[in-house]
Amino acid sequence: MKPAPFDYFRPVSIGEACAFLAANPEARVLAGGQTLIPMLAMRLARPSALVDVTRMRELTGIDLAGDTLRIGAATTQAEALDSALVAREAPLLRLALSNVGHPPTRVRGTIGGSIAHADPSAEIALAATILGASIVYRDGDEEIRFEPVDFFIGPTITTAPPSGLLTHVAFPRRPKGRVGAGFREIAARRGDYAVASAGAQVVLHGDGTCASIALGVGGVGDVPVNVDLSELDGTPFAFDRVAGVVAAALADLECVGDLHATASYRRRAAIQLAMQAIGDAHAVAMEDAA
Amino acid sequence: MRVPLTVNGTTSEIDVEPRITLLDALRDLLGLKGTHTGCEHGVCGACTVLADGAAVRSCLMLAVQCDGIAITTIEGLAPGPGELDVVQDAFCETHGLQCGYCTPGMILAASGLLAKNDDPTDHEIRDALSGNICRCTGYGQIIEAVALAARRLRQNNLRPALDDAG
Numbered sequence: 377m378k379p380a381p382f383d384y385f386r387p388v389s390i391g392e393a394c395a396f397l398a399a400n401p402e403a404r405v406l407a408g409g410q411t412l413i414p415m416l417a418m419r420l421a422r423p424s425a426l427v428d429v430t431r432m433r434e435l436t437g438i439d440l441a442g443d444t445l446r447i448g449a450a451t452t453q454a455e456a457l458d459s460a461l462v463a464r465e466a467p468l469l470r471l472a473l474s475n476v477g478h479p480p481t482r483v484r485g486t487i488g489g490s491i492a493h494a495d496p497s498a499e500i501a502l503a504a505t506i507l508g509a510s511i512v513y514r515d516g517d518e519e520i521r522f523e524p525v526d527f528f529i530g531p532t533i534t535t536a537p538p539s540g541l542l543t544h545v546a547f548p549r550r551p552k553g554r555v556g557a558g559f560r561e562i563a564a565r566r567g568d569y570a571v572a573s574a575g576a577q578v579v580l581h582g583d584g585t586c587a588s589i590a591l592g593v594g595g596v597g598d599v600p601v602n603v604d605l606s607e608l609d610g611t612p613f614a615f616d617r618v619a620g621v622v623a624a625a626l627a628d629l630e631c632v633g634d635l636h637a638t639a640s641y642r643r644r645a646a647i648q649l650a651m652q653a654i655g656d657a658h659a660v661a662m663e664d665a666a
Numbered sequence: 667m668r669v670p671l672t673v674n675g676t677t678s679e680i681d682v683e684p685r686i687t688l689l690d691a692l693r694d695l696l697g698l699k700g701t702h703t704g705c706e707h708g709v710c711g712a713c714t715v716l717a718d719g720a721a722v723r724s725c726l727m728l729a730v731q732c733d734g735i736a737i738t739t740i741e742g743l744a745p746g747p748g749e750l751d752v753v754q755d756a757f758c759e760t761h762g763l764q765c766g767y768c769t770p771g772m773i774l775a776a777s778g779l780l781a782k783n784d785d786p787t788d789h790e791i792r793d794a795l796s797g798n799i800c801r802c803t804g805y806g807q808i809i810e811a812v813a814l815a816a817r818r819l820r821q822n823n824l825r826p827a828l829d830d831a832g
Contacts, residue, residue, distance in 0.1 A: 377706035384667065384684035384730050406728075413726045414707035416685070426684065428731060454720070478797025480714055480721040480775060566796045 379416035383425035390434050390514050390541060393427055398516060398539040400425055405541060407450055407489030410481045435488070435543060438462060444510070444546035449488025453500070454479070456487055466547045467660075468507060468577045468590075471559035472499040478567040488542040494527075494534045494599075497570040499561070501528060502594035505602050506575050509547040515540035528599040553587045554580040554664040558656030560649040561595070564636065570595035571637045574649035578613075578657040580664075585612050589657075591622065591650055596631040596642040603650070613658060622650050667730050673698065674742030682729045689713045691729035692739060700740035700770050704799075711798030714771035714778075715739050721778030721794075740770035743777065752822075753777050753815040762811030764802030772798050776812045784819045786812070 385403075387393040397403055402424035406412060409430075415421040429435055435450035438459050445465040447456060456462050457473040476499050477485055490500040491511055504511065505524040513520045515537040527534050536542070561573035573594040579587040587610075591603040603625050608618060626647050633639035668681050673696060680695050689706070692698045692715070704712030706725050713724040716738035724737075743751035750758065753773050763769040772795060779786055779794035786794070791812045800808060 378690075379685040381683060381685055384728070409726055409728070409731075410708060410723075413687070413728070417707050417725075426728075430731065478711075479794050480711065480723055480778065480797055481708065481726070483717070483720040483722050484726065566793070 377417045379413070380419055380422045382416075382423050384428065385425055386428045387432065390432070390543060393429060393432070393541050394514055394516055394539065396425075396427055397541060401538065403427055405429055405492070407492070408452065408481075408485035409489075410477060410485040411489070411493050411495070429541070430484075430486070440465070440549065441546065443549050445549055446544050446546050447487050448544050449486065449491075449542040451487050453477070453482035453485045453487060453490070457482060465550045466503070466507060467550075467555065468557035468559065468575055468657075469500070469503045469547060471557050472503040472575055475499045475559060475561050475563075475567065475570070475573070481567075487545055491545055492534070492536060492542045494530075494532050495569070496531045496598055496600070497573065497595035498600075499559070499570070499573060499575075499594065502573060502575055502592050502600040503559075504545060504547070505594075505600040506577060506590050506592035507547050508590075509545050511542065512544050512546060513537060513540040514543050519543075524600070525602060531598045551577075551579050551588070554582070554661045556580075556657040556660030556662070556664060558653035558658075558660070560652045560656070562645055562649065572596050572642050572645040572649055574646060574653040576650065576653040576657040578654060578661045580613065580658075580661045584662070585610060589618070589654060591654065593626070593629070593646040593650055596629060596646050598630075598632070601629065615655070615658075618654060619651055622654070623647055626650065669730050669733050671696070671729065671732055671737065672735070673737045674739060675736075680729065684728060684730050686729050687725050688715070688727040688729050688732055688737070689724040691732075692724060692737075695729075698739050698741050702767055702770055704767070704771075709799070710768070710771075711775060711795075712768050712771045714774045714798065716774055716778055716781075719778070719781050721775045723797075738774070738777075740773060743773070751777075752818050753780065753812070756811040756815035756818065757808070760807045760811040760814055762803065762807045768798060768800045768802075772800065772808055776815065779812070780816055780819055784816055786816055788813070791816075 404423040406426040436448040511522040559575045577590040589605045594600045631639040631642040702712040704710035
């Protein structure tokens with residue numbers, strides 16, 4: 377369980393990192409290392425060099441930029457979980473983060489590292505998919521923005537440019553109206569890879585009717601799945617009706633079967649978790665005065 | 667690569683290949699065998715140390731990443747030779763260990779929690795230790811140990827540094 381040899385490079389700027397990545401096609405970016413270092417240890421990955429971005433100031437920090445919440449790619453999951461800005465502007469992301477690994481892995485693990493790795497059960501990727509965040513890369517001098525549905529195309533496969541560096545993820549700010557979020561997950565042990573997970577953001581009008589319900593499920597297939605519930609927009613929130621729409625939308629959900637769970641178990645679990653997440657989110661939204 | 671590594675308050679320059687983890691550097695180069703090697707891929711928590719006061723897995727950090735970071739291992743907790751730290755003492759008192767293999771990692775994960783929160787709920791203790799596997803105790807007495815250590819920390823005035831660490 378020891379990694380094969382590699383070179384180590386710690387750039388100080390995005391430009392320097394991009395130049396190195398362009399010149400060394402077998403190099404990989406090292407962010408928190410909480411997934412990459414196990415892959416190196418098991419020799420599932422054998423990069424020629426690691427480009428360590430954990431201390432790159434340009435890649436860290438959480439701030440508001442226009443109508444988005446901008447999170448630097450090297451911002452740690454622990455920082456994001458403790459951030460008052462994240463709690464206010466993207467409560468779904470905050471809930472998702474509490475399911476990411478364990479406290480000691482969140483201290484090192486980063487927002488961008490999880491997105492770039494694109495594990496199908498990753499909670500941050502699921503939250504980004506549900507909320508429609510923008511995933512922003514720098515490749516040379518070019519800035520490239522991806523929508524999650526175009527970015528995650530398979531298990532740990534993305535459309536990221538090979539020599540690109542993920543610089544930040546821009547989440548939409550808290551929508552107007554009464555907002556609630558819910559996140560549910562089944563895993564072998566708290567913080568382990570999800571067998572199935574679901575996240576929901578419910579936005580209600582002042583009178584309690586649905587403005588929108590954003591729903592996504594993760595861990596069941598090759599990529600996080602966004603579930604279209606727009607037919608519920610503008611209707612009164614009735615749990616039975618929502619359950620019917622969710623069950624119909626997920627009836628043909630493509631799921632994988634493995635040692636941990638069969639495909640049909642994952643589909644049933646996804647539907648249950650989705651309803652629980654929506655229920656949690658609705659309860660919070662009902663309490664939200666704004 | 668030559669890297670200055672600061673462990674338990676002492677900085678020493680080590681010469682390592684980039685692929686050497688912090689765990690292996692601590693054990694093999696500095697002789698600090700109290701940090702235990704378990705799974706070597708981030709699942710078991712046996713190798714947990716503190717990095718700038720926060721619990722991290724030393725098998726998932728490269729030694730060359732650690733310059734400028736204050737590392738604390740189990741050897742660095744006790745105030746003096748023959749003495750025990752509050753958390754270590756609580757683990758003994760509640761029988762929070764049997765074979766002891768997971769114990770340094772458990773104690774450092776608990777210390778990371780208590781540095782930020784000296785009045786954790788049962789849920790917060792379980793969450794903080796959720797990444798540490800014990801195959802002997804069944805965890806009950808470990809949770810008790812952390813709760814006892816938290817109570818003692820709240821009641822004593824020996825570690826005012828806790829307030830700064832959070």
